[in-house]
Amino acid sequence: MSTAVAAPEVKPAEGLFSKKNRKLITDPLNDNNPITVQVLGICSALAITVKVQNAVVMSLSVLAVVVVGNMVISALRNLIPGRIRIIAQLVIAAGLVTLVDIVLKAYVYDVSKQVGVYVGLIITNCILMGRYEAFAMGNKVWPSALDGLGNSLGYAWILLAVGVVREVTGNGSVMGVRLIPESWYAVNGGAYFNNNMMILPPMALVLVGIIIWVQRSRNTKLIEQ
Amino acid sequence: MAFDKNSNSFTFIFATVLVVVVGSLLAVTFLALKPAYDENVRREKMQNILASMKVKVERDAAPEKYKELVGEAFLLDAQGMRVEAGNNDPVTGVAFALDVLKQYKDWKAGVVKAEDMHFPVYTATIDGKQLYVLPVVGTGLWGPIWGYLSVEADGRTIYGATFDHKGETPGLGAEIATPFFYEQFPGKTITGDDGSYAGIHVYKGGSQTTDPHGVDGISGGTITSQGVDEMLMRLLATYDLYLKSTIAPPTAEVITTVPDALLADTLAIDSSITSQSVQP
Numbered sequence: 334m335s336t337a338v339a340a341p342e343v344k345p346a347e348g349l350f351s352k353k354n355r356k357l358i359t360d361p362l363n364d365n366n367p368i369t370v371q372v373l374g375i376c377s378a379l380a381i382t383v384k385v386q387n388a389v390v391m392s393l394s395v396l397a398v399v400v401v402g403n404m405v406i407s408a409l410r411n412l413i414p415g416r417i418r419i420i421a422q423l424v425i426a427a428g429l430v431t432l433v434d435i436v437l438k439a440y441v442y443d444v445s446k447q448v449g450v451y452v453g454l455i456i457t458n459c460i461l462m463g464r465y466e467a468f469a470m471g472n473k474v475w476p477s478a479l480d481g482l483g484n485s486l487g488y489a490w491i492l493l494a495v496g497v498v499r500e501v502t503g504n505g506s507v508m509g510v511r512l513i514p515e516s517w518y519a520v521n522g523g524a525y526f527n528n529n530m531m532i533l534p535p536m537a538l539v540l541v542g543i544i545i546w547v548q549r550s551r552n553t554k555l556i557e558q
Numbered sequence: 559m560a561f562d563k564n565s566n567s568f569t570f571i572f573a574t575v576l577v578v579v580v581g582s583l584l585a586v587t588f589l590a591l592k593p594a595y596d597e598n599v600r601r602e603k604m605q606n607i608l609a610s611m612k613v614k615v616e617r618d619a620a621p622e623k624y625k626e627l628v629g630e631a632f633l634l635d636a637q638g639m640r641v642e643a644g645n646n647d648p649v650t651g652v653a654f655a656l657d658v659l660k661q662y663k664d665w666k667a668g669v670v671k672a673e674d675m676h677f678p679v680y681t682a683t684i685d686g687k688q689l690y691v692l693p694v695v696g697t698g699l700w701g702p703i704w705g706y707l708s709v710e711a712d713g714r715t716i717y718g719a720t721f722d723h724k725g726e727t728p729g730l731g732a733e734i735a736t737p738f739f740y741e742q743f744p745g746k747t748i749t750g751d752d753g754s755y756a757g758i759h760v761y762k763g764g765s766q767t768t769d770p771h772g773v774d775g776i777s778g779g780t781i782t783s784q785g786v787d788e789m790l791m792r793l794l795a796t797y798d799l800y801l802k803s804t805i806a807p808p809t810a811e812v813i814t815t816v817p818d819a820l821l822a823d824t825l826a827i828d829s830s831i832t833s834q835s836v837q838p
Contacts, residue, residue: 414569421576428580435587439594442602443617450725533729 349475357479361487363552368491369545370555373459377451378492379537385508388496390437390444392489394452396482398429399464403481406469413470422465423456430455460484495540503531603654607691609720610706611684612744625649627684628691633676638799641676653678659702662695677796682708689717692797696789699781700725703734703789707743713801716758719743721786731782742773748794748801755798760787 348354367373374395381387405425406413413421434452437445445452455461464484469477500506505513505527517523530536549555562568601617604624608615615623630646631653645651656678664670680691688711695704705721719740726732733739743758747770750756756771760783765772775783 412563412572414563414572416564417569417573421572424576424580428584431584432587435584435591435595438598439591442595442598 354476354479357476358483358486361480361483362490363487363548364555366487366491366548367460367463367484368488368541369548371460371463373463374488375538375541377454377458378488378495378541379534381448381451382492382496382499382537383503383532384447385493385496385500386444387448388489388492389508390441391448391451392485392492394430394433394437394448395455395458395460395488396485397433398426398455399461399485400478400481402426402429402461403464403469403477404474406465407472407474407477410470410472418470419462419466422462422470426461426465427456460488491541491544494544495537498540499531499537502528606706606720606722607680607682610691610708610718611682611689612708612718613684621649628680628682631678631680633678634796634800636673636675636677636796638677638796638801638803640679640800648680653680658693658695659704662702666697677793677800679797679800687711687717690797690801692793694789694793696785696792698723698726698734698785699731699779700727703782703785705734705740705786705789707790707794709748709797709801713804714747714749714798716743716746716748723782726782727779729778730776731779733776733779734782734786739773739776746770746773748798753802755795757791757794757798758787759791760784 361367365371368375368378377391377395381391402422402425406422409421430453433455434445437448437452464481468480472480497507500508501512505511505518505525513525515521517525519526563572598617601620605615605617605620607628608620608623611627613623613627625648628648631648631651632646633641633643633653633656635641643652646653648654656676658678661670661675665672665675678693682689682691689708690713691706691708693704693706695702697703701724703721703723703726705719707719708717709715710717721734721740723732723735726734746758748755748757750771759765759772760775761772762775762780762783764774775787
């Protein structure tokens with residue numbers, strides 16, 4: 334162990350937003366997106382994207398849990414005993430998720446009723462354990478925070494994109510603000526109907542599929558040989 | 559390194575400390591935020607009671623509107639007799655404080671006997687109309703379902719209804735909380751024209767449009783629909799005992815046939831009026 338510590342660590346201090354650190358944020362947005370490339374966290378992405386507001390709250394919840402969890406685990410990485418490291422990560426993840434759940438129930442009760450079950454299920458979101466085990470256990474606190482931020486933003490933009498499409502087509506609104514005028518609807522004498530198929534979970538899968546398709550056709554290095 | 563982080567003793571110490579720290583953090587946060595959460599639950603209950611009277615308000619505006627409209631809240635015993643005990647205030651009283659869902663679970667688990675159960679009733683006045691709001695609670699497919707029905711002053715005509723659920727399947731059982739389901743209830747009656755108890759049934763495959771005691775079930779939500787049916791039939795039976803006694807209070811316990819006959823007459827007249835006014 335002592336030899337490893339003695340290894341030359343005396344690199345010049347790295348900038349907070351060095352190229353390497355910036356890549357930690359930008360990579361998961363596209364080339365290494367947790368949803369479209371790693372295909373993790375799909376369950377929640379399908380379930381809560383009916384309304385943009387739900388997608389926003391879910392994204393913020395995941396962001397909080399991944400960033401804070403990454404930092405805590407990274408800070409403790411030299412203390413966590415190897416044999417119980419997954420359990421220790423789970424305890425931290427579960428604790429943070431429960432915290433988020435309590436806060437949502439107290440401050441945004443309506444949203445918490447909508448996303449309720451899925452906030453609890455963030456614990457089982459593979460993005461969390463993936464980042465904790467694969468990144469935070471082996472990196473310093475600041476890069477871990479950036480990595481968590483990048484991955485949750487990568488998760489968030491997919492959720493938002495799917496959420497916007499589903500709310501507009503399925504409900505005629507965004508964030509509860511009506512885009513399709515009431516007078517267009519058939520009940521009010523118009524000829525417009527909401528597409529009720531869009532509010533069913535399978536359409537979220539189709540939309541995620543379309544995003545993956547578009548992304549791979551533009552970003553050819555993602556295509557497997 | 560002074561210690562071996564992979565030794566058994568350190569593993570135990572680390573695990574213990576971690577769990578205690580995380581546990582206390584959660585406990586402190588929960589206690590700090592519990593008042594806000596409880597207040598949300600209270601307001602939601604008021605909002606639901608108002609919704610059953612077809613009064614739609616935001617949750618934050620619910621307490622004010624609730625105090626304005628709801629007159630009193632009291633409890634019935636299992637025989638449908640009003641329990642004259644305690645505080646009948648609609649906000650601070652015993653009826654509002656009673657957790658009917660918990661009581662229902664206790665009853666299912668055998669902790670509370672059926673004859674010891676209590677049933678809250680809220681009375682309200684809206685546009686000069688006297689309404690009785692009756693909470694109902696039952697079991698759907700995945701968990702509890704509940705709702706509130708408001709009954710008009712004749713004691714048998716439903717004025718409005720609202721339902722909610724813990725976790726019924728979205729798009730199927732969860733549809734009980736949507737307008738197309740609860741808007742079927744206004745105008746239905748819980749007693750027949752002869753005054754006998756009929757309840758409200760939820761029919762798979764749709765009810766007859768002329769049936770005053772039936773509503774359509776939900777396609778694909780059969781178990782949830784059955785749960786609503788069971789919940790309504792069970793609880794309305796108890797509430798019916800009370801409602802009958804309030805409209806035509808029995809003069810003496812011995813004579814039961816005469817008031818019943820009288821009751822049937824008055825109800826028959828009432829229903830002819832309401833059926834005209836409700837169903838154009």
